[in-house]
Amino acid sequence: MFNKILIANRGEIACRVAATCRRLGVKSVAVYSDADANAKHVAACDEAVHIGAAAAAQSYLRYERIIEAARATGAQAIHPGYGFLSENEDFARACEAAGIVFIGPPVDAIAAMGSKAAAKALMHAAAVPLVPGYHGDDQDPGFLQREADAMGYPVLLKASAGGGGKGMRVVERSADFAAALASCKREAASSFGNDRVLIEKYLTRPRHVEVQVFADKHGGAVYLFDRDCSVQRRHQKVLEEAPAPGLEDEVRRAMGEAAVAAARAVHYEGAGTVEFIMTGADFYFMEMNTRLQVEHPVTEMVTGLDLVEWQLRVAAGEPLPLGQAQLSITGHALEARIYAENPARGFLPSTGTLKHLRMPQGVEFRLGDAGQRASVRIDSGVREGDTITPFYDPMIAKLIVHGATREDALARMKRALEACEVVGPHTNVEFLQRLVTCGPFAGADLDTGLIERNHDALFSPQHKPVREALALACAALLGREGGAAHGASPWQALSHWRLNSGFAQSLSWRDVASDTAFTVAHTHDGGEETLACAGHVGRYTWWRGEGADEYGATLGETRVTGRVFIDGDVFHVFCLGTAMAFEWQNLLAHAADAEHGEGRLTAPMPGKVIAVLVEPGAVVEKGTPLIVMEAMKMEHTIGAPAAGKVTEVLYGVGDQVADGAQLLVLEAA
Known part of the structure; x- marks a missing residue:
């Protein structure tokens, strides 16, 4: 076994290997960018x-620097993780x-395996089933069209050197083939520097099932069973599970x-994944990923094995730890990828x-010689306070659960997702909650078009417990403003004391997600509190929980507990398995802003200023474009929040700005 290795990656996979x-x-040994x-x-x-520097091309993809780091630190081996240089033959x-x-x-x-066409030729020679198609060298457009016409439509065009869903086109009829081919070749050349394509018969409602394989330097080779990765968006995986359900x-x-x-067939060594496309009981080779996969934890959970340990042992020259007859599956595992992304867009x-950041109670990794399995596992490369930048993949965490059956694992996944709390960038947590509970996924009716086919159900507005969440937001606000929780000494509750009478106050809130306004009437008379909230009036009590951000409340006969994270005047409420955010309309603060006549415009995310559309002294109307930023390869226009006069511009074209940085000063009209 090695004494020291360098991990040529970042994020959760680097933490996982460590x-x-x-x-x-x-x-x-870690490597890191700015x-x-x-x-x-x-x-x-x-x-x-x-x-x-921060850009991957100037850091994590500069393999000469990584090799220098390995030499300087005395590392005997380099683990590439996945992505970046993991399948780069020049680096190897x-x-x-x-x-x-x-x-x-x-x-x-x-x-x-780096060329899809060459790989399929090798698989054909090894008698591995292939989807009917053309994988040859002749790239003449007329010849390719004749091949597609002969196999029948629909067909799938794929970049030979492609991956990640790029360079792929589904062609439904012969008349569309030429244009689709030209588009596919342009994208392939731009993304991979190689415009060669292959053609395959397009299978309707296919499943994406892959098999984990391992091989050593001594001729040993085994498979560690299968995973279903059918649930995808934009050809990228969202949910994975092991074993693939429903296989005989x-x-x-x-x-x-x-x-x-x-x-x-390729004299393989180490960890690899062979991906198949399935229709019914028929399966066909798609490609082989010559690395560890993002979804490898579900295989670890059902086999009780540490696949990274196997990688290290095989690379050090040891034989495979177990033979095929010694391998088995216990229970079922699911993995959900929690991303900083906006499903609605x-x-x-x-x-940001x-x-x-609060993840469900679990462990980051607990697999060892005894094969101990945690029911919930978190693989993450970020911590609270970290920034999701535009430079790298926006993954926050992988949430993995294990259960005795698929139904048990599904129930655990649902509860675990409900316990996820993220404030900052948008996330896909709510979308994942809908996905794991939708009928087709729960019933294992899986195929790669599941999300698109169930789009309306997955993206339609959902009922949320607004009244209960507002009751908790009010509790947190009263607590912050110095009110005494129910049951506390009245001598400590001096903030709303009135001689010979009760008091009433009107609390104005705005639902951040829907931009809906709510007015909550809170009264306190003779020791009894009342809340008029979202069409309901009832006796109100509230209290603080054991944690600093834990609150409870009763509104009439309804009792609710939850957690409230306060960010300025925005109250993020996590209760009843949902997350809501309400902005308290702080009239005193708004009055102060109006008195000073200033407005702060800040960067919504880290990025680069690519255009400044106004100069100091410019008079603008509400919504007037002021500055254009580029982040995540997209442009974002910052508009005036109100009519006013620009008094100062703080950044120029080409400047890099941090998340929340003030961009200019606007004097309100």
């Missing part, structure tokens, strides 16, 4: 080396030339054996500071 290193007593100087993965490792070759072990497959295996034993065994045959990535 966890196994700690358990095995192997020292770990943007990641204080990142969680840096703290998780024993040493850390700075390798460049450079490691070999430097005398550093690459914890992955041989260079030739990476090269063989003979199909599962045949698929595993085909995956091992694929690995042997086409899953656009979101950036994680002002509040």
Whole structure:
């Protein structure tokens, strides 16, 4: 076994690899960019080396710097994680030339599977089932159209060097083929530097099922069973589970054996994933990923094995720890990828500071020699206070659950998602809650079009417990303003004391998500409180919980408890499995703003100023575009929140700005 390895990655996978290193007593070295100087993965490792600027092309993709870091720290091997350089044959070759072990497959295996067309030719020779199609060298448009016409429509055009859903087009009829081919080739050339495409028969309502394989340097090869990754958006996975539900034993065994045959065909070593597309009991080879997969935890949960440990042992020259006959599945596991993104806007990535982050009670990693399984596991590369930047994948965490059955795992996943609390960027948590409880997923009616086919149900407005959430928001506000909780000494409740009478106050709120206004009437008379809220009037009591942000309230006969995170005048309420945000309309603060006549316009996320549309002294109307920022490869226009006069512009074109930075000063009209 190695004494020290370098982890050529960041985020949750770097933390994940470091966890196994700690358990095995192997020292770990992190690498980090300017943007990641204080990142969680840096703290998780024993040493850390700075390798460049924030952009991945200037840091995590500069493999010469990574190899230099390995040499400087005495690391014997490099673990590439996934993404970045994990399937880069030049990097693997450079490691070999430097005398550093690459914890992955041989260079030739990476090269063989790096081209979809070449890989399918190898699989055909190895008798691995293939989808009918053309994978040859002739790229003449007329020839390709004749091939598509002969196999029948619909067909799927795929970039030979592609991945991640790029360079793919579904063609429904012959008349559309030429335009789709030209578009596919342009995207392939732009994304991968190679415009070669292949054609396959497009299968309607297919499942995406993959098999985890492992091979060693001594001729040993096994499969660690299958995972279903059918639930996708934009050809990218959202939910994964193991084992794939509904497979007959003979199909599962045949698929595993085909995956091992694929690995042997390229003299594979280490961890790999063979991806298949399925219709009914028929399965066809799609591609082989020559690395550890994002969804590997579900395999770990059902097998009780640490796949990173297996990677290290195989790379160190040891034989596989177990043979095929010794491997088995226990229970069912699900993984949900929690992203900073906005599902309502086409899953656009979101950036910003994680002002509040609370994940369900679980463990980051607990698999060892005894095969202990946690029912809930969190794999995350961020902490509260960290910033989701536009430079990298916006994953917040992977939430993994294990249960005795799929139904048990589904119930645990539902409860775990309800316990997730994130304040800052938009997230997909609410969308995931809807997804795991929708009929098709709960009933294991899985295929790659599940989200699109159930779009209306997954994206329609949902009923939320507004009244209960407002009752908790009021409790938190009264607590912040110095009120005494129900049952506390009246001598401590001096803030609303009145001689010979009660008091009444009107609390104005705005639902941040729907921009709906609420007016809540709170009265206190003779020791009894009343709340008129969302069409209901009832006796009101409230109290603080054990935690600083825990509150409870009763409104009439309804009792509710939850957590409230206060961010300025915005109260984020987490209760009854939902999250809502209400902005308190603080009249005193608004009056002060009006008196000073100033408005602060701040950056909604980290990014670069690409246009300044006004100069100091400009008089603008509400909504007038002022500054254009670029973040996450998209443009965002900052408009005037009210009519007024621009008194100062604080940034110029080309400047990088942090999340929340004031961009200019606007004097209200």
